[in-house]
Amino acid sequence: MITNIGTILxxxxxxxxxxxxxxxxxxxxxxxxVFAVMRDPTGVMQITIKKDKVGEKDWKDANxxxxxxxxxxxxxxxxxxxxxxxxxxxxxxxxxxxxGEPFPIAKDLSDEYLLDVRHLWLxxxxxxxxxxxxxxxxNYLREFFEVEGFYEIAPPIITKSGCEGGxxxxxxxxxxxxxxxxxxxxxxxxxxxxxxxxxxxxxxxxRAEKSRTIRHLAEYWHLEPEMAxxxxxxxxxxxESMVKYAVGKMVSNHSELLKACGRxxxxxxxxxxxxxxxxxxxxxxxxxxELGGKMEFGQDFGxxxxxxxxxxxxxxxxxxxxxxxxxxxxMKEDPNDPEFVLNNDLLAPAGHGEIIGGSERIWHxxxxxxRMKEQNLKIEDYQWYVDLRRFGSVPHSGFGxxxxxxxxxxxxxxxxxxxxxxxxxxxxxxx
Amino acid sequence: MITNIGTILxxxxxxxxxxxxxxxxxxxxxxxxVFAVMRDPTGVMQITIKKDKVGEKDWKDANxxxxxxxxxxxxxxxxxxxxxxxxxxxxxxxxxxxxGEPFPIAKDLSDEYLLDVRHLWLxxxxxxxxxxxxxxxxNYLREFFEVEGFYEIAPPIITKSGCEGGxxxxxxxxxxxxxxxxxxxxxxxxxxxxxxxxxxxxxxxxRAEKSRTIRHLAEYWHLEPEMAxxxxxxxxxxxESMVKYAVGKMVSNHSELLKACGRxxxxxxxxxxxxxxxxxxxxxxxxxxELGGKMEFGQDFGxxxxxxxxxxxxxxxxxxxxxxxxxxxxMKEDPNDPEFVLNNDLLAPAGHGEIIGGSERIWHxxxxxxRMKEQNLKIEDYQWYVDLRRFGSVPHSGFGxxxxxxxxxxxxxxxxxxxxxxxxxxxxxxx
Numbered sequence: 001m002i003t004n005i006g007t008i009l010x011x012x013x014x015x016x017x018x019x020x021x022x023x024x025x026x027x028x029x030x031x032x033x034v035f036a037v038m039r040d041p042t043g044v045m046q047i048t049i050k051k052d053k054v055g056e057k058d059w060k061d062a063n064x065x066x067x068x069x070x071x072x073x074x075x076x077x078x079x080x081x082x083x084x085x086x087x088x089x090x091x092x093x094x095x096x097x098x099x100g101e102p103f104p105i106a107k108d109l110s111d112e113y114l115l116d117v118r119h120l121w122l123x124x125x126x127x128x129x130x131x132x133x134x135x136x137x138x139n140y141l142r143e144f145f146e147v148e149g150f151y152e153i154a155p156p157i158i159t160k161s162g163c164e165g166g167x168x169x170x171x172x173x174x175x176x177x178x179x180x181x182x183x184x185x186x187x188x189x190x191x192x193x194x195x196x197x198x199x200x201x202x203x204x205x206x207r208a209e210k211s212r213t214i215r216h217l218a219e220y221w222h223l224e225p226e227m228a229x230x231x232x233x234x235x236x237x238x239x240e241s242m243v244k245y246a247v248g249k250m251v252s253n254h255s256e257l258l259k260a261c262g263r264x265x266x267x268x269x270x271x272x273x274x275x276x277x278x279x280x281x282x283x284x285x286x287x288x289x290e291l292g293g294k295m296e297f298g299q300d301f302g303x304x305x306x307x308x309x310x311x312x313x314x315x316x317x318x319x320x321x322x323x324x325x326x327x328x329x330x331m332k333e334d335p336n337d338p339e340f341v342l343n344n345d346l347l348a349p350a351g352h353g354e355i356i357g358g359s360e361r362i363w364h365x366x367x368x369x370x371r372m373k374e375q376n377l378k379i380e381d382y383q384w385y386v387d388l389r390r391f392g393s394v395p396h397s398g399f400g401x402x403x404x405x406x407x408x409x410x411x412x413x414x415x416x417x418x419x420x421x422x423x424x425x426x427x428x429x430x431x
Numbered sequence: 432m433i434t435n436i437g438t439i440l441x442x443x444x445x446x447x448x449x450x451x452x453x454x455x456x457x458x459x460x461x462x463x464x465v466f467a468v469m470r471d472p473t474g475v476m477q478i479t480i481k482k483d484k485v486g487e488k489d490w491k492d493a494n495x496x497x498x499x500x501x502x503x504x505x506x507x508x509x510x511x512x513x514x515x516x517x518x519x520x521x522x523x524x525x526x527x528x529x530x531g532e533p534f535p536i537a538k539d540l541s542d543e544y545l546l547d548v549r550h551l552w553l554x555x556x557x558x559x560x561x562x563x564x565x566x567x568x569x570n571y572l573r574e575f576f577e578v579e580g581f582y583e584i585a586p587p588i589i590t591k592s593g594c595e596g597g598x599x600x601x602x603x604x605x606x607x608x609x610x611x612x613x614x615x616x617x618x619x620x621x622x623x624x625x626x627x628x629x630x631x632x633x634x635x636x637x638r639a640e641k642s643r644t645i646r647h648l649a650e651y652w653h654l655e656p657e658m659a660x661x662x663x664x665x666x667x668x669x670x671e672s673m674v675k676y677a678v679g680k681m682v683s684n685h686s687e688l689l690k691a692c693g694r695x696x697x698x699x700x701x702x703x704x705x706x707x708x709x710x711x712x713x714x715x716x717x718x719x720x721e722l723g724g725k726m727e728f729g730q731d732f733g734x735x736x737x738x739x740x741x742x743x744x745x746x747x748x749x750x751x752x753x754x755x756x757x758x759x760x761x762m763k764e765d766p767n768d769p770e771f772v773l774n775n776d777l778l779a780p781a782g783h784g785e786i787i788g789g790s791e792r793i794w795h796x797x798x799x800x801x802r803m804k805e806q807n808l809k810i811e812d813y814q815w816y817v818d819l820r821r822f823g824s825v826p827h828s829g830f831g832x833x834x835x836x837x838x839x840x841x842x843x844x845x846x847x848x849x850x851x852x853x854x855x856x857x858x859x860x861x862x
Contacts, residue, residue, distance in 0.1 A: 021660060023625065023823050041628030041659075070625075070823035098794075100822040119815045120822060123626045131627060135582045142573075151566045154652055154834075156853040157588070157612075157635050158601075160861045170589075172603035172612070174649075175639065179860050181588075181603070188853065194454065194501075195554045196562060197472030204588050204635065208606065218605075221585055228472075229452060363529075384550045384862035391531040391551060392454050392501035403585075422587040422619065429610050430591045431815035 006042025008077055009085045019074045020045070020089070021097070023123070024065045034062040034094075037084075038073065039125070046080070046088040047073055058094040068123065070097040118422055119431045129260045130418055134407050136254055140246040141223060141401075142202065148238075150225060151196045155185035155203055161381050168207040170218075181206035184400060186330075187385045189226035190361065193396045194388065200225040202403075210426055213303065214415045215353060217404060219424040226398035232332075232342040232360040235397035236318060239346055239356055240276050242401075243316060247410060248272045261411040268410070270314035277317040281340070284309055284319045300326050301345070306353035313349040316409075320344045329375045330368070331359040344399075348409035355406050358399025365389035437473025439508055440516045450505045451476070451520070452528070454554070455496045465493040465525075468515075469504065475556070477511070477519040478504055489525040499554065501528040549853060550862045560691045561849055565838050567685055571677040572654060572832075573633065579669075581656060582627045586616035586634055592812045599638040601649075612637035615831060617761075618816045620657035621792065624827045625819065631656040633834075641857055644734065645846045646784060648835055650855040657829035663763075663773040663791040666828035667749060670777055670787055671707050673832075674747060678841060679703045692842040699841070701745035708748040712771070715740055715750045731757050732776070737784035744780040747840075751775045760806045761799070762790040775830075783840035789830025796820035 002019045022040035029035075032051040037044055049062040065071060074093040079086060105120055114121045121127060145152070158174060159182050170181040185201040192199040205222035227235070247268050250258060255265040279287065288295045291308045295301075301309070301319070310317060321340040324333060331341035343359035362368045368389055372379060379386055404419035417423035422431065433450045453471035460466075463482040468475055480493040496502060505524040510517060536551055545552045552558060576583070589605060590613050601612040616632040623630040636653035658666070678699050681689060686696040710718065719726045722739045726732075732740070732750070741748060752771040755764060762772035774790035793799045799820055803810060810817055835850035848854035853862065 021825070041626065066823075068823040070825045097826075098820075098824040100824065103822055117815075117818075119622045119818060122622055128626050131584060131623075132582060135584070138583065139577070146570070151563060152569065153562060153566070153852055156650060156855055156860070158637075158650055158855055158860045170603060170605070172601060174601070174860050175641075175857050177860070191550045191553055191852070192562075195472065195559050206589075210606075219587060219589055384548075387548075387550060389529075391534050392497075392499040393529040393531065394452070394501045395528075421584055421622070424587055424589050426606050429587070429589045429605050429608070 002072075004042045005038070005040050005045045005085075008045065008087060009043060012087075013077045014079045014087065016077050017074070017092075018077055018089070019072060021072045022070070024067050024069045024071065025125075027065055027067055029063055034059075034065075036062070036065065038071075038089075039128075044084060044125070046083040046085075047075070047091055048088060049073075049091040049094050054091055054094055058091075061096040061099075062091070062094040064099055065096060066100060066102050068103040068120075069099045071095060072097060115417070115423070115428060116431075122421060125260075127418070127421075129257060130407075130411060130413070131421065133250070133254065133257050133261050133411055134403075134419065136257070137246055137250060137407055137410055138202070138221075138403065140249040141242065141403075141406075143249075144242050144245045145200050145225065148198070150198045150200050151192070153189065153192055153196070153199050153201055155182065155188035155201050157182050157204065157206075168209055170206050170208050183207055184222065185224050186226065186398060186400060187382075189224050189398060190385070190388060190396065193226050193228040193394065194392065197228045198225070199227075212426060215303065215405060215408065217416055217420065217423055217425065218429075220405075220420065221403035223401040223403055223406075224398065226396060228394055228396050230360075230397040231395065232320075232344070232358075232397055235358050235360065235399060236278075236320075236344055239344075239358060239399055239401075243276075243346070244272050246406075250410060258411065261413070263410065263412040267412075271316060274315055276315055276346070277313065279309075279317065279319055280321040281319060281323065282321070298323055298326065301347075301354075303351070303353055306347050307351040310347050310349040310351070310353070313347075316346050316348050316355065318344045318346055327359070329371050329377055330361050332362045333367075348405070350412075352405070352409035355409055356399050356401045358397065360395070360397040363389060363393045363395050365393070433503075435473045436469070436471050436476045436516075439476065439518060440474060443518075444508045445510045445518065447508050448505070448523075449508060449520070450503060452503045453501070455498050455500045455502065456556075458496055458498055460494055465490075465496075467493070467496065469502075469520075470556070470559075475515060477514040477516075478506070478522055479519060480504075480522040480525050485522055485525055489522075492527040492530075493522070493525040495530055496527060497531060497533050499534040499551075500530050502526060503528060546848070546854070546859060547862075553852060556691075558849070558852075560688060561838075561842060561844070562852065564681070564685065564688050564692050564842055565834075565850065567688070568677055568681060568838055568841055569633070569652075569834065571680040572673065572834075572837075574680075575673050575676040576631050576656065579629070581629045581631050582623070584620065584623055584627070584630050584632055586613065586619035586632050588613050588635065588637075599640055601637050601639050614638055615653065616655050617657065617829060617831060618813075620655050620829060621816070621819060621827065624657050624659045625823065625825065628659045629656070630658075643857060646734065646836060646839065648847055648851065648854055648856065649860075651836075651851065652834035654832040654834055654837075655829065657827060659825055659827050661791075661828040662826065663751075663775070663789075663828055666789050666791065666830060667709075667751075667775055670775075670789060670830055670832075674707075674777070675703050677837075681841060689842065692844070694841065694843040698843075702747060705746055707746055707777070708744065710740075710748065710750055711752040712750060712754065713752070729754055729757065732778075732785075734782070734784055737778050738782040741778050741780040741782070741784070744778075747777050747779050747786065749775045749777055758790070760802045760808055761792050763793045764798075779836070779840035781843075783836070786836045786840055787830050787832045789828065791826070791828040794820060794824045794826050796824070 025039040026037040075091040346356035407419035456470040457468040506522040777787035838850040
């Protein structure tokens, strides 16, 4: 019976005879012994192959194995406190499935090289752990919306107009016509406010960002909920509940995985347990300047300003009520303060910065058209979107979360490119 | 307390005072009465507004309402066997949230017009039901893979090369370079066979299909699992289990919704309970010809041939072992019959046709390179993919399911465009 490493560790199969399939993670020959560390999808396990305990061909195979060669091993599980995980396998058989060639990835290779061989670098323990954690995080986010009674909808990727402005649109040839890759599915999600009520999208979005930063991708996964009859307060409460839910589940169920990714689970405790701090834009600008930053009223926060603002913060914090003129046309004016909009960013601490942007949407036709004229937008470019306000409109709110930014913060990664298997940046769309 | 229609029906709130928010589905004025059918995200409900039971402004609002106007109503729930669902509301208050304009969708409008106003047509009960059912189907598919221990991975959409041939590639401008929208994430999923073992992708794929048919979309959602150490038999078993799981859950948990979409749940019984029929390509060609079709050995099945083959079938059927030369280069040869490959299509009955294509993959470097040369493919266009076989390769299999085709069959829809909110076809990428 073929088992796996996770089962051996979990069920403490000390003394049992087992068979495993996997890959060589480390390999060392020492006289009449081969020491290997095996990896499979569930973990790593130390294996000793003694010349006098295996057949001749098996001994040859064990000697000939390269790092990343695939193989099967049979043997007995033995408790050994020095081994990682506390167990090792004493081999009675060792067969190469595919020896292959010497693996091209060793230590101290450049980031660029590792991106060139991303299809192989994804076999590393580092990327394995991150991709597993990403899987769980995305599942918990979906689970949250399932519990809250949302419907998931599938928006189009190919569109005729942009949502966040023309300069970062990717253009494409659609059967001879110009079309664009979506920057956000928000407008399409808003369609469903008037039928399914509470919906979310989880789909790729695209931004032709020319900036090379540790938190921008040209292609990223975008979680975009949109809720009928939600005002901005309910919107922010939902965001906070969602973050607490996903992070809470990760800490409760995957603390070892978090540690393996570089995140101390205890550092997420405040996020789960304490209410998020809220600060309005005007106060946040003052705060930035007091902390030594330089910012004018009416500017948006950059990475440096967000880092200053969240420096001592134990958890994500909301910044609310931005000036109308620096925000998108669909955000609703604050009725008490019409120079500002009913919106929020959610900033993750320790320099991770913005992970969510949300707002109450303008739901009256006249108000939307007036704002679009103020911002010199052509109504006809957004005709179907404006139409939504012509037929039984209702108040609604929504937000957008960048999955890779959320993963980067939750796992405390240095760079956003590691939060996605095949990062797309200004100079790279290969492999 | 604001409730919703589903709760009233489910909890049988006869005699209770309630408040609802929603939209006018139907509307009729008759003397001192307004009869309305209200819709909200959970259902439809009949409402009677009597002039002498509501205030003056409320009576005016009830009279002024258009189809699709949004409103709130307060009133008492009353059992009424003539009403849809068995209950109606006797209004004590009626307030328009937004009257809006007369709704442009009435009966007997052309398909093209309904596609032009898709953002409004999605409010119809028909599209509401389909979108809810799609949500559940996709959730059950994911649930199946979660239970089976798969990891979900996020592939890139923007790529440098095609998987299914150049003629249906959408080209785009990637920071001044030529790039393409992915046709399939299979190759990227295969990367993870060597680390996470069993993975799946659920992401958009793109085909610049010039054909206008009832089962082609230029943009569709593609479910692509890939499994280490699976041979073609295990691959087909997995496909069958997956279909049985998702369809079984729909029949058990959402039979009313299935009926509302036009699918008689009992017609799915054989799919859930009987083993799927398997027929190899050669036999299937003979069968087509016997049934009155005209097909040469070496041709692929078209819609007509698939319809003939599945005519009397009570459930999806597998067609296996296609001739090597009409199938993709990555499919493994049948060792007993090297003119054929270890692959399958899965055909849905009643003319719905192909919903899955799967195969065992070539996992030896030399075999893959030889096949690519046979098919006149350039190795350098697929360098990273070929690389996967150079370092500890293992046997593996996988398949691709078109979500919209699966939804079309499960719900027995006439046209694939209704299985996705905003269909993209040769003449349409708006709204």
